Amino acid sequence: MNDAFPAGDALLAALLDPSPASDAPDVPAWWRGELDRRRTRPDAPAFELAVAGGLHADRLGWALASGYQAALGAMIPDLPKDAPVAFCITEADGNSPRAIRSSLVADGEGFILSGEKRWSTLGPAAGLLLVAAREPVPAEATRPSIRLVRVDAGVPGLEFIPMPEADFTPEVPHARIRLDGVRIEPGAILPGDAYDQFVKPFRTIEDVLVTAAELAYLLAEAGRRDWPLAWRERALAVLVGLGALAGLDRQAGTTHIALAGALAGWNALVAEATGHFAQGPADAAARRWARDSRLFAIGFGARALRTERAWQRAIGERVREAAGSRRS
Numbered sequence: 001m002n003d004a005f006p007a008g009d010a011l012l013a014a015l016l017d018p019s020p021a022s023d024a025p026d027v028p029a030w031w032r033g034e035l036d037r038r039r040t041r042p043d044a045p046a047f048e049l050a051v052a053g054g055l056h057a058d059r060l061g062w063a064l065a066s067g068y069q070a071a072l073g074a075m076i077p078d079l080p081k082d083a084p085v086a087f088c089i090t091e092a093d094g095n096s097p098r099a100i101r102s103s104l105v106a107d108g109e110g111f112i113l114s115g116e117k118r119w120s121t122l123g124p125a126a127g128l129l130l131v132a133a134r135e136p137v138p139a140e141a142t143r144p145s146i147r148l149v150r151v152d153a154g155v156p157g158l159e160f161i162p163m164p165e166a167d168f169t170p171e172v173p174h175a176r177i178r179l180d181g182v183r184i185e186p187g188a189i190l191p192g193d194a195y196d197q198f199v200k201p202f203r204t205i206e207d208v209l210v211t212a213a214e215l216a217y218l219l220a221e222a223g224r225r226d227w228p229l230a231w232r233e234r235a236l237a238v239l240v241g242l243g244a245l246a247g248l249d250r251q252a253g254t255t256h257i258a259l260a261g262a263l264a265g266w267n268a269l270v271a272e273a274t275g276h277f278a279q280g281p282a283d284a285a286a287r288r289w290a291r292d293s294r295l296f297a298i299g300f301g302a303r304a305l306r307t308e309r310a311w312q313r314a315i316g317e318r319v320r321e322a323a324g325s326r327r328s
Contacts, residue, residue, distance in 0.1 A: 005037045005041050005044070005052050007041070007048060011048055011052065012236065014055060015055055015220055015239075016223055020224070021220065021285075022056045023058055024059075025171075026171065027084075027122070027171070027172075030057075031083075031125070033056055034053065034066060035081075035082070042081075046070040046071065046073050046209060047070070047209065047212060047242070047247075050070035050071070050209040050210070050213040051213065051216040053065070053070065053216070054213035054220065055219075057213075057220075058285065059171065059217075060214060060288065060293070060295070061170070061171045062171070062172075063214045064210055064213065064214060065084075065121075067209045067211070067212060067213030068206065068209075070209045071206045071208075072130070073085075074246070075198060075201065080127065083126065083127025083128065084122045084125050085127070085129075086120045086121060086122050086128075087130050088117040088123065088129050088131045088177055089132045089199055090120075091116065091118060092116070095199065097146050097195050098143065100134055100144065102117065102133040102134065103135075104134065105136065107183075110183055110185050110186065111183075111184040111186070111189070112181055112184070113133055113179050114179050114180060114181055115131075116178050117131065117176065117177040119174050119176075120174060120176070121174055122172065122173060122174075123160060123175035124162060124174075124175045126153055128150060129151040129158075129177065130148055130150060130198075131148070131149045131151050132146050132147070132195070132198075132199060133149055135147060146195045148190040148194035148197075149189050150189075151179070151182060155182055155183070156183070157181045158177070158178070158179055158180075159178040160176075161178060167291070168291055168292045168294045201250045203306070204255065204256065204306075207263065208250075208259065211242060212239060212243070215235060215238060215269070216239065218235060218269065219236065221277075221285065222235065222273075225276070231269065235269050238265040238266055241258070242262055245259055253310035254310070256306050257310045259307075260303065260310075270296055273289070273293075274290075277290065278290075
């Protein structure tokens with residue numbers, strides 16, 4: 001069992017004087033380490049699970065995967081902990097309510113789920129899927145009603161279609177998912193509107209906890225490679241800030257404004273980390289970083305819009321004018 005899963009300040013201290021990373025060439029090896037940590041501290045906060053995943057990761061992909069699982073657990077605390085979980089939202093036209101075409105239709109005492117999802121992270125390895133689907137739309141509705149459905153990976157009518165490896169973090173698998181008349185019991189449908197209660201908040205939770213796991217990975221590498229202390233001080237400060245954000249209201253505008261600041265600090269650290277890797281030994285970890293750091297070019301537009309809207313709620317029209325000036 002992996003005993004090196006301290007709590008609180010001791011976990012942060014472990015990032016500054018890290019042990020060697022755990023060798024994990026594939027998903028089963030990564031998941032064994034994840035399970036060991038969960039069994040060592042079954043009630044660990046999601047933030048600490050994410051950080052511990054990054055501390056022990058031997059590559060960015062496993063830090064991402066640990067942060068992603070921690071984020072799902074933070075959103076839905078009663079998820080099973082014996083296998084990975086996949087959040088299945090995106091379809092051919094995107095992940096907005098109107099883009100979600102998968103359908104959930106009443107059938108006797110249960111429901112029938114049909115549709116197709118794309119880019120399901122860890123889908124091929126998942127034991128449980130969380131699938132967003134639309135209910136029949138009343139004529140007076142202004143947008144579809146979206147529900148989130150628990151689907152066990154082995155049910156009839158569920159098919160995984162592997163996707164090609166990505167150019168970055170290729171160890172983390174993705175899949176298309178086809179649902180053909182999957183039978184759903186009422187208890188498998190989570191209460192409330194899935195888009196408002198799960199899809200939108202998850203973007204914030206994911207940004208906090210995946211970034212925390214990735215930053216923990218970099219801090220551990222910095223300790224192993226003797227990077228400058230000034231970089232490590234700034235990285236630890238950003239990580240502590242992310243820990244504070246993990247406990248705030250994930251839908252509050254102030255949370256999104258503070259998160260934007262934390263992510264700006266993270267982006268600067270990433271740029272410098274690339275230089276530190278390049279100046280050090282040209283080993284497997286450095287080569288993986290050069291490949292995988294392209295991941296960070298994704299998502300800037302959506303985060304910028306989220307931040308702009310948060311500022312608009314906070315101080316109103318002046319932000320619209322400032323945003324317009326930046327675009328012109």
